[in-house]
Amino acid sequence: MLEEFIFGVTANCASCGGAKLNSAVVGKPATWIAEQAGFKVPEKTNIIIAECREVGPNEPLTREKLSPVLAMIKADSTEQGLKFAEEMVAFDGLGHSAAIHTADEELVKTFGSRVKALRVIWNSPSTFGGIGDVYNAFLPSLTLGCGSYGKNAVGGNVSAVNLLNIKKVGRRRNNMQWFKVPAKIYFERDSIQYLQDMKDCEKVMIVTDRSMVDLGFVDKITHQLHQRKNKVTIQLFTDVEADPSVQTVYKGTDLMRSFQPDTIIALGGGSPMDAAKAMWLFYEQPQVDFEDLVQKFMDIRKRAFRFPELGRKAKFIGIPTTSGTGSEVTPFTVISDGDKKYPIADYSLTPTISIVDPAFTMTVPAGVTADTGLDVLTHAVEAYVSVLANDFTDGLALQAIKLVFQYLERSYKHGAADPEAREHMHNASTIAGMAFANAFLGINHSMAHKIGGKYHVPHGRANAILLPHVIRYNGTRPQKTATWPKYNYYKADLKYQEIARTLGLSCSTPAEGVESFARACHELAVNVGIKMSLKEQGIDEKTFLDGRKELAMMSFEDQCTPANPRLAMVADMEEILTKAYYGE
Secondary structure, eight states: HHHHHSSSSSSSOOGGGGGOOOGGGGTTHHHHHHHHHHOOOOTTOOOOEEOSSSSTTTGGGSSOSSSSSEEEOOSHHHHHHHHHHHHHHHHHEEEEEEEEOOSSSHHHHHHHHHHHEEEESSSSSSHHHHOOSSSSSSSSSSSOOOOTTTOOSSSSSSSGGGSOOEEEOOOOOOOOOOOOOOOEEEEETGGGHHHOOOOSSSSEEEBBHHHHHHHHHHHHHHHHHHHHHOOOEEEEEEEEOOBBHHHHHHHHHHHHHHHOOSEEEESSSSHHHHHHHHHHHHHHOOOOOOHHHTTTOOOOBBBOOOOOOSSSSSSEEEEEEESSOOOGGSEEEEEEETTTHHHHHHHGSSSSEEEGGGGTTOOOOOHHHHHHHHHHHHHHHHHHTTTTHHHHHHHHHHHHHHHHHHHHHHHHGGGGGGGHHHHHHHHHHHHHHHHHHHHHOOOHHHHHHHHHHHHHHHHHHHHHHHHHHHHHHTTTTTTTTSSSSSSSSOOHHHHHHHHHHHTTOOOSSSSHHHHHHHHHHHHHHHHTTTTSGGGGTTOOHHHHHHHHHHHHHHTSSTTTTSSSSSSSHHHHHHHHHHHHTTTO
C-alpha cells in the first residue's frame, strides 16, 4: 500500500524501474501519508519505517522520498552494512550526504572512505548535520552540491575546488561553557560602605529614578562617597522610567559624555540597571548603533555584531533596591523602542561590582515584593531546566528556589518587621541572577516580555501567571527537543521532580513531581496576592483573543526562546497564553 501510494508500483513488479515519486507526499506528515496509503498509525507518529530486502529499483522505497518515510535494511555483519550504505548512496544520492551513528571511530573512518558522499555526518541529525554549523564545523549552506560524484559542478559553496571529491567527517563538537559574574559581589546589611574604600573613584554618575531620591536612598549613596579620603564629584540622572526607552538612554548618555565619570552607579530596580548598562555602552563606545545591539543570535559566541569590551572609561556598580531582576550580576538589559521591548545580551554588559545591601529593600511595598519575588522564582526555575544548565548554575538555581519558597511569603506579609526574610529574598535575587546569567532563560520570559510590552502587566506578575503552565508544558516529554542541548536525553521533567523533592513535595514519579511543583508555584503566588489569570489583570477578552496569535509569534522570536528545554512552536505558545489568560 505504501509503495503504491508513494511510487505507483510495488516491490519486484515489472514496472519498478520506471517508478516516479508522487509529488503529493513531499513534506507531508507521517499520519497523512499512512491515511492516504490506506492504513492507520498512532496520532503522534513522526516517522514510518518500512523494511526492505535490498537496495535498488526492485525496492521502490529505497529511492529518495522527500517525506518522513524511511527504508530499513537489516545487515548480518558490518561488512554487509557498509555494502548496503555504498549501494544506497550510489543508487539515489551520489555525492550528497551520509549519516552514521556509532562510537567506533575506526568504523567511521572506514565508512567515510567507502561511501561516495561528500558530507559524512557522525552522531548528529542528518538534516542539520548536512546544513552545517549547528552540530559540527561544516560551512553553513542550504545549497549542498554533490561534486563530480553526483555530476554537479559544486560540492559545497560555489567554487572550482568543489569539482574535487573532497570528503569531510563532521565530529560532533563541544562548545565550552563559562561562568561569568561580576569580579566583586558585596552583600549583607550596610555593605554599601564598600563605596568608602573603592579604588579609582573621583567622578561618579548615579543613574536612578525619582523614587530613589524621594526615599532617601540616593542620599545614602552620596553619604558613603563623601566619607572617602579623596574628593568625589557626583552627577545625578534621575529620569529613568519603568521599561526605559532608547530615548532615555540617549539622554543619559549625553549627560555622561559631558560629565566623563570614572564610576557609574546604577541604583534601583531593573529599570535603572537596564538604562545604566545601555548608557555605559554608548558612553564608552559612541560608534555603536542600537539596531546592531538588538540583532538576534543562536549562539552568544557567534553573532553578526560583536559587542566591544567595556570598562576602559568607567567601572559599573549595580546596587539593587528590589529583590527581583538580578540585573546587578547579569549581562542583560531590556530597552524599549515604541511598544517593543528588546532584550540585549552580552557579557561585556556584566557589572564590574555588585553591592547587595538588604537595607534598601525594607520599605518595598507588599505588591512589589510579590511581583519581584516571583520573578526571582521564574529566573531560577528557567535557569535550572535550560538547555545550557550546568553543574555551576544548578546549585545556584536550586538554592534560589529554596529561598523563595522559604522566605517570600514572610517577606510579603511582614515587610520590614522580618528583616531576615527580606535579606534572604535579596540574596535569592542575586543568586538566581548568577544562575540565569550563565544558563539563560526560556519561553516563560519570552511570553512575559511580550505581555508586559503590549498590556503593561508587571513583569514578575506575568511570569508568575505563566509559570505553572510552562512547567507543565516543559514537564511533558516532547516530540522535538531544542537545538544543541547540553545533555544527552530530555530531562526537564526529571529536574522539576528534583525541585519537588528538594521542597518536600510529592514526587514519586516525574509526572507527579511536575504537577506538584506547578501547583506549589500557583499556591505561592496566590498566597502573596497574585490573581492567577491574565484576564484578572484587566486585559479585555476580545482584545486578547484578537492579538493572541501575534503575541505568540513575537514570543517565539524572543531571544529567551532558544534556551527553553522543549522546542516550542507558535501554536504551543498560543495554547499556553490562552490557558494563562483564563487561569485554566
